[in-house]
Amino acid sequence: MATVSSTDRVREAASAAGLSIEIVEMPASTRSAADAAAACGCSVAEIVKSLVFLGATSDDVLLLLVAGDNRVDEEAVAARIGEPLVRPNGRLVRERTGFAIGGVSPLGHKPETRIFIDEDLSRFETVWAAAGTPNSVFRTTPDDLLRATGAIRLKMTA
Known part of the structure; x- marks a missing residue:
């Protein structure tokens, strides 16, 4: 049985969620928000940072989809979701x-x-x-991303 690539998994998940996307392979790294913005020709704010944490109590994977110009206030987010955040390696x-970190979709x-x-991603027409x-x-x-992921809208800053 062939292994499904990470990009194929993203493409399949988008299709299953009714989201039509075109995956673009950039010649340079898009690992950081600044790199991605330069490659995509947009502002850093229009990049969705995918930050992975674990719930300290639940051990659930917590994926924060954050506007590229925002810095997450971990304590404020923890208070809003009801448990402390732990940074995994x-x-x-x-x-x-x-x-892998830098490619988390x-x-x-x-x-x-x-x-x-x-919630700050809603400032933009596209991200x-x-x-x-x-x-x-x-x-x-941002609205299509919200629907496709089933995410909960949250204020990420203080």
Whole structure:
């Protein structure tokens, strides 16, 4: 049985959610928000940062989809979701999400992943998100991303 690539998993998840996306493979890394913005020709704010945490109590994977210009206030987010956040290492991120840091997509996660989307992303008509590898991205609208991921809208800053 062939292994499904990370980008194929993202493409399949998007299709299953009724989201039409085009995955773009960039010649340079899109690992950081600044790199992605330069490659996509948009502002850093229009990049969706996919930040992985674990719930300190639940041990659930917590995926925060954050506007590229925002810095997450971990204490405020923890208070809003009801449990402290724990930062996993790169090995654990890959084990629990199937994606390497720098390529974590909003789509294609296991069902036990709890996803939260930064309410500040709604400032934009379109945004760019990682598509499973450190140099692949896709463009979508914040509302379509919200629907496709089943995320909960959340204020990520203080």
